[in-house]
Amino acid sequence: MIELRNVSLTYQRGPGVFDINFKINAGELAFLVGPSGAGKSTVLKLMYAELVPQEGEVEINGYITSRIRRNRIPGLRRTLGLVFQDFRLLPDRNAYDNVALPLHIMGLPHREIRERTYSALGDVGLSERVHHYPRELSGGEQQRVAIARAVVKNPDIILADEPTGNLDAATALETLDLLTYLAEDQGCTVVVATHDYTLMTKKRGRLIEISEGRLLD
Amino acid sequence: MINKVLFLLSEGLRSLWRARLPALGSMLTITLTIMLFGGAYVLFGNFDRATRRLQSQYRIDVFFDPLLNNADAFVHYQKLKDIDGIASTEFISKERAAAIFEREFGEDVVSVLGTNPLPAGAIIHVARGYRTARRINRIADNIAAISNVTDVAYRGELVRILERYLRFAVYGGLVMGLLTLLGAIFLVSNTIRLSIYAKRETIETLSLLGASPAFIRLPFLVEGLLQGLLGSALAVGAILALIDVMNYVLEQFVLYRLIRPPQMALALIIFGVLLGIVGSARSIGKFINLRLLENR
Numbered sequence: 100m101i102e103l104r105n106v107s108l109t110y111q112r113g114p115g116v117f118d119i120n121f122k123i124n125a126g127e128l129a130f131l132v133g134p135s136g137a138g139k140s141t142v143l144k145l146m147y148a149e150l151v152p153q154e155g156e157v158e159i160n161g162y163i164t165s166r167i168r169r170n171r172i173p174g175l176r177r178t179l180g181l182v183f184q185d186f187r188l189l190p191d192r193n194a195y196d197n198v199a200l201p202l203h204i205m206g207l208p209h210r211e212i213r214e215r216t217y218s219a220l221g222d223v224g225l226s227e228r229v230h231h232y233p234r235e236l237s238g239g240e241q242q243r244v245a246i247a248r249a250v251v252k253n254p255d256i257i258l259a260d261e262p263t264g265n266l267d268a269a270t271a272l273e274t275l276d277l278l279t280y281l282a283e284d285q286g287c288t289v290v291v292a293t294h295d296y297t298l299m300t301k302k303r304g305r306l307i308e309i310s311e312g313r314l315l316d
Numbered sequence: 317m318i319n320k321v322l323f324l325l326s327e328g329l330r331s332l333w334r335a336r337l338p339a340l341g342s343m344l345t346i347t348l349t350i351m352l353f354g355g356a357y358v359l360f361g362n363f364d365r366a367t368r369r370l371q372s373q374y375r376i377d378v379f380f381d382p383l384l385n386n387a388d389a390f391v392h393y394q395k396l397k398d399i400d401g402i403a404s405t406e407f408i409s410k411e412r413a414a415a416i417f418e419r420e421f422g423e424d425v426v427s428v429l430g431t432n433p434l435p436a437g438a439i440i441h442v443a444r445g446y447r448t449a450r451r452i453n454r455i456a457d458n459i460a461a462i463s464n465v466t467d468v469a470y471r472g473e474l475v476r477i478l479e480r481y482l483r484f485a486v487y488g489g490l491v492m493g494l495l496t497l498l499g500a501i502f503l504v505s506n507t508i509r510l511s512i513y514a515k516r517e518t519i520e521t522l523s524l525l526g527a528s529p530a531f532i533r534l535p536f537l538v539e540g541l542l543q544g545l546l547g548s549a550l551a552v553g554a555i556l557a558l559i560d561v562m563n564y565v566l567e568q569f570v571l572y573r574l575i576r577p578p579q580m581a582l583a584l585i586i587f588g589v590l591l592g593i594v595g596s597a598r599s600i601g602k603f604i605n606l607r608l609l610e611n612r
Binding site for chain 2: 147179196205207
């Protein structure tokens with residue numbers, strides 16, 4: 100469950116988000132939509148405690164980020180799966196090592212890491228590309244590796260920031276299918292921030308619209 | 317837990333390999349630093365041994381007024397025993413002095429001159445705790461103050477010169493070692509900083525994936541530790557090789573071999589490892605803390 104209560108944050112160099120209120124229930128697929136600069140990424144960053152609200156509260160997976168102690172932030176993030184527009188894959192590691200990374204962070208046994216990593220890569224259709232480095236993969240494949248990295252730790256919540264921003268229309272739809280599958284079939288709470296309004300017309304999900312840092316009714 | 321540690325160690329190795337050129341630079345600086353400290357250590361150990369050898373043979377020769385007969389000289393000789401720092405004394409009568417003269421110079425002074433002009437005297441052995449140039453000088457001064465002592469001979473000057481050179485060599489080595497130590501810390505720290513900078517996106521990603529600060533920092537610490545370990549191992553190898561070469565040269569000229577101070581290799585390697593850790597910890601503390609993780 101994710102809940103933002105009267106959340107406001109102003110950046111030093113410009114506007115931020117103002118009086119944001121919404122609640123996303125467990126297993127829900129939600130699209131946070133708005134034009135570039137509307138505050139979508141800010142809202143996501145508030146969720147994974149990259150930013151702390153100046154006013155109000157963000158509650159996620161039982162953590163309240165404005166009250167959370169600094170040393171517990173890694174613990175919060177380990178319960179989340181994060182997907183980014185620029186994939187954020189480590190360029191010097193192959194697909195397997197990238198996906199296995201969160202499991203190493205969790206300190207799981209070697210055998211479990213191997214099984215879960217191969218399984219996650221299989222789920223996103225990359226069983227044949229396990230040993231390829233990011234530079235050897237297409238944009239769509241890189242994003243699928245990033246999604247595999249997000250789901251490999253069986254997170255309760257997946258936060259995706261413009262996950263289709265760097266992809267062509269067909270690949271974008273494939274990626275969206277994957278995220279929808281995670282919400283509908285795996286029971287994950289999935290929040291997708293996107294500026295692409297056409298995308299969500301193809302999928303059934305809740306719409307949260309934001310513009311100039313404020314939610315639209 | 318073991319898996320995690322092994323993973324972090326391999327990350328450290330990977331990181332060292334990626335930044336191998338700057339790492340080589342800081343490793344060689346550590347080698348130079350350890351060699352300077354190690355050199356001073358070896359010099360100190362050997363000079364100390366050499367001066368102790370000289371000091372253990374140390375004695376003071378005392379000569380009384382040649383006009384005193386043996387009995388009168390013996391009265392003054394008794395006063396020597398009251399002086400602090402004397403382990404043992406031996407009275408040298410006029411006759412024994414003549415015998416020593418004959419043994420050393422091959423001439424019987426009594427048959428040449430018809431009389432024995434040699435003074436009675438004494439040989440003083442200095443107590444163990446007083447075998448430094450300063451203390452021996454003080455004993456010699458006290459002996460010279462006894463009436464009818466006309467001469468006090470000892471090899472204090474040699475000990476003094478040796479001590480001075482020893483001090484000079486050790487202090488010089490330490491000063492140079494300290495300067496390169498600062499350089500080494502700076503270079504290791506800079507190498508790690510470059511490594512951190514090159515991996516800033518990786519660090520951010522790790523942080524977003526839920527890695528704890530310790531998980532992020534440890535590979536860099538391992539990287540510094542390995543630089544210290546490799547650098548100091550190289551230095552220890554070089555020092556041992558230099559000792560062998562110098563011993564080979566010394567053997568041609570003198571009956572003296574340089575010794576390896578006990579535990580030297582271990583002490584220097586521990587020192588090198590600490591140097592690497594301090595250097596990397598400096599950058600990790602400064603750079604990761606302030607620039608990358610405090611983005612909240």
